[in-house]
Amino acid sequence: MPRLSYLEAGKLALAEEMRRDPLVWAVGEDLGRGGVFGQYRGLAEEFGPARISDAPISESCIMGAAVGAAMMGTRPVVEMRFSDFALCAVDELVNQAAKARYMFGGQSHVPLVVREPIGIWRSSAAQHSQSLEAWYAHIPGLVVVVPSTPADNRALLKAAIRCDDPVVYMEHKNLWALEGEVPEAAEPGELGKARVVRAGGDVTIVSWSAAVHTCAAAAESLAGAGIEAEVLDLRTLWPWDREAVLASVERSGRLLVVQEAVSVAGFGAEIAASVAEALHGALKAPVRRLGAPRIPISYAPPLEDKVRVTEAMVVEAVRSMTAAAA
Amino acid sequence: MPPADTPPVSNLDVERYRAGFRQMCRIRAFEEQAIAAAQEKLVLGAIHPSIGQEAVAVGVCGNLRKSDIILSTHRGHGHTMAKGAEALPMMRELFGRDGGYCQGKGGSMHIADFSVGMLGANGVVGANINIAAGAAHAIRLKGEDGVVVCFFGDGAINRGPFLEGLNWAGVFQLPILFVCEDNGFAATTRTSAMTSGAGPAARAEAIGIPASTVEGNDLQAVDEAARELVDLVRGGGPRFLVARTYRLTGHTSSDAAGYRPQAEVQERWLNDPIENCRKLLEAAGVPAAELAAIREAAEAEMRAAKDEAAATGWPAVELAYADVQDVGDPRTRAF
Numbered sequence: 001m002p003r004l005s006y007l008e009a010g011k012l013a014l015a016e017e018m019r020r021d022p023l024v025w026a027v028g029e030d031l032g033r034g035g036v037f038g039q040y041r042g043l044a045e046e047f048g049p050a051r052i053s054d055a056p057i058s059e060s061c062i063m064g065a066a067v068g069a070a071m072m073g074t075r076p077v078v079e080m081r082f083s084d085f086a087l088c089a090v091d092e093l094v095n096q097a098a099k100a101r102y103m104f105g106g107q108s109h110v111p112l113v114v115r116e117p118i119g120i121w122r123s124s125a126a127q128h129s130q131s132l133e134a135w136y137a138h139i140p141g142l143v144v145v146v147p148s149t150p151a152d153n154r155a156l157l158k159a160a161i162r163c164d165d166p167v168v169y170m171e172h173k174n175l176w177a178l179e180g181e182v183p184e185a186a187e188p189g190e191l192g193k194a195r196v197v198r199a200g201g202d203v204t205i206v207s208w209s210a211a212v213h214t215c216a217a218a219a220e221s222l223a224g225a226g227i228e229a230e231v232l233d234l235r236t237l238w239p240w241d242r243e244a245v246l247a248s249v250e251r252s253g254r255l256l257v258v259q260e261a262v263s264v265a266g267f268g269a270e271i272a273a274s275v276a277e278a279l280h281g282a283l284k285a286p287v288r289r290l291g292a293p294r295i296p297i298s299y300a301p302p303l304e305d306k307v308r309v310t311e312a313m314v315v316e317a318v319r320s321m322t323a324a325a326a
Numbered sequence: 327m328p329p330a331d332t333p334p335v336s337n338l339d340v341e342r343y344r345a346g347f348r349q350m351c352r353i354r355a356f357e358e359q360a361i362a363a364a365q366e367k368l369v370l371g372a373i374h375p376s377i378g379q380e381a382v383a384v385g386v387c388g389n390l391r392k393s394d395i396i397l398s399t400h401r402g403h404g405h406t407m408a409k410g411a412e413a414l415p416m417m418r419e420l421f422g423r424d425g426g427y428c429q430g431k432g433g434s435m436h437i438a439d440f441s442v443g444m445l446g447a448n449g450v451v452g453a454n455i456n457i458a459a460g461a462a463h464a465i466r467l468k469g470e471d472g473v474v475v476c477f478f479g480d481g482a483i484n485r486g487p488f489l490e491g492l493n494w495a496g497v498f499q500l501p502i503l504f505v506c507e508d509n510g511f512a513a514t515t516r517t518s519a520m521t522s523g524a525g526p527a528a529r530a531e532a533i534g535i536p537a538s539t540v541e542g543n544d545l546q547a548v549d550e551a552a553r554e555l556v557d558l559v560r561g562g563g564p565r566f567l568v569a570r571t572y573r574l575t576g577h578t579s580s581d582a583a584g585y586r587p588q589a590e591v592q593e594r595w596l597n598d599p600i601e602n603c604r605k606l607l608e609a610a611g612v613p614a615a616e617l618a619a620i621r622e623a624a625e626a627e628m629r630a631a632k633d634e635a636a637a638t639g640w641p642a643v644e645l646a647y648a649d650v651q652d653v654g655d656p657r658t659r660a661f
Binding site: 023025050055058061063064065066067070072073074076091092096100101103104105106107108140142143164165167191192238239 | 461462493649
């Protein structure tokens with residue numbers, strides 16, 4: 001099985017879909033030169049400047065044009081550079097892309113993918129570091145994808161491009177260089193299916209995006225202390241794999257949700273509430289959430305670190321949950 | 327020299343403008359019935375009449391093919407009908423009834439008929455400009471020869487998408503005609519009071535898009551301007567048309583428009599585009615009785631559409647959950 005980086009896997013997925021379907025095209029600032037992180041490097045050479053299209057610094061028009069182009073039967077992949085910048089295009093995404101099919105009574109689909117890199121990424125401060133996935137999970141009509149591995153970045157981006165719904169596709173900037181095995185098979189993944197990162201029966205840790213790796217490391221460390229944590233990577237937040245989460249928590253009796261985003265009104269709250277509603281009697285410990293405090297992200301590393309959920313924090317949370325039940 | 331009592335010879339394409347007159351009468355009658363229906367609480371949400379602006383919609387759309395595309399605004403009944411949508415499904419949509427163009431899920435501000443290339447009214451001022459640019463971008467990508475027309479009002483030129491969408495159309499040289507319906511008002515405020523600089527045409531020219539201005543209450547003038555521009559746009563680059571007109575009613579059907587003097591409105595009624603066109607046709611030899619009959623037929627058609635829409639039931643409640651999305655469909659996942 002070949003090893004690819006998360007960045008290369010995403011690039012491969014786009015290239016494969018563009019070879020397969022001439023109506024797939026990508027548009028965003030600096031794409032001709034490879035994109036801000038190099039996720040598009042080499043693609044303009046293969047597909048030409050009309051299908052790997054540069055764009056003015058006009059997030060609103062990049063997104064709005066994608067809506068119009070999608071309604072006309074093409075399948076645009078929109079690059080927003082940073083999810084923070086996509087906020088300049090919220091009307092186009094939320095009022096237009098997400099609503100067009102519904103408010104026009106099913107006359108149109110809007111098959112666009114908006115790639116919005118998220119997450120804390122070495123001293124990038126308050127406008128280049130946010131994780132706003134919960135905003136989009138809140139919006140009817142949108143699919144929200146948050147891949148954590150190279151294999152998923154290939155399989156889920158392919159699925160997103162083939163999906164007829166508008167998909168908010170959130171890659172984590174700190175994962176670009178992460179390498180992993182990517183299956184030879186070029187099949188798209190299934191949107192809405194969680195991945196069991198590690199099986200275990202004492203506690204269920206639910207996470208997504210880069211925080212999955214923090215949880216996996218914490219689970220290894222906990223195993224050394226005799227605590228077996230099951231780590232679930234949701235992979236998509238809408239739809240989210242409620243069945244997999246409930247089944248796991250039913251076995252373990254304990255739920256910890258770990259997210260990089262601000263905890264208040266984050267997507268973890270939805271999972272916690274769903275589990276509390278469905279499995280109240282089966283819980284051996286109160287549901288816990290770990291996420292960022294409700295403060296903007298700082299530039300200076302010691303301040304920036306205040307919003308990070310660390311392996312030690314996950315370990316400590318699990319210990320307190322398992323100790324409380326003992 | 328012909329004898330003095332011989333009618334002047336007219337070069338007017340009578341058939342063309344009689345059809346345009348009929349379409350303007352239909353739009354006027356539709357909106358008059360819709361306003362009456364709003365007073366009867368048959369129309370449930372806000373409607374934004376385009377009474378007085380019909381010649382812009384008809385003059386422009388009369389130069390489009392069925393496969394060409396338009397994008398409209400919250401004040402979009404005229405554009406929609408001029409592009410070929412039918413009155414009854416429109417009226418049903420305004421009433422929120424079964425058989426409306428959007429299954430009763432959109433109402434007046436989201437009316438659309440993709441089968442005639444009408445890609446939607448829009449509840450957000452200026453939002454259709456970027457979407458229209460993308461529709462034109464898709465035509466270019468697919469190597470087709472279609473044209474996109476994007477209608478918007480003078481109020482929209484102060485929104486960001488005006489800059490972004492026009493720049494986009496200029497950069498990519500897209501087949502799009504921007505039509506600014508300059509009716510003088512941005513909702514209930516005079517646009518001039520809130521607009522710096524020389525206005526829409528100057529802004530378009532500054533972005534490198536050739537702009538022209540036309541008397542928007544003169545069907546013939548709009549038609550001739552649009553014909554030339556659509557020809558230039560098809561297979562070519564963007565153009566910009568300002569159509570000077572006047573909104574004879576309030577911002578919405580429930581807006582009495584007390585912010586403007588009655589004398590001003592009365593004066594503007596003297597430049598009613600339908601009456602202008604009627605006089606044009608009469609001068610070209612069309613009998614007045616024939617023109618009156620066209621108008622009466624349009625009114626009868628729209629009264630019937632109102633009655634039939636009112637007699638139509640509500641959409642099935644299950645439709646509330648339909649057409650949200652395929653992946654994570656609320657009908658298949660209980661949340």
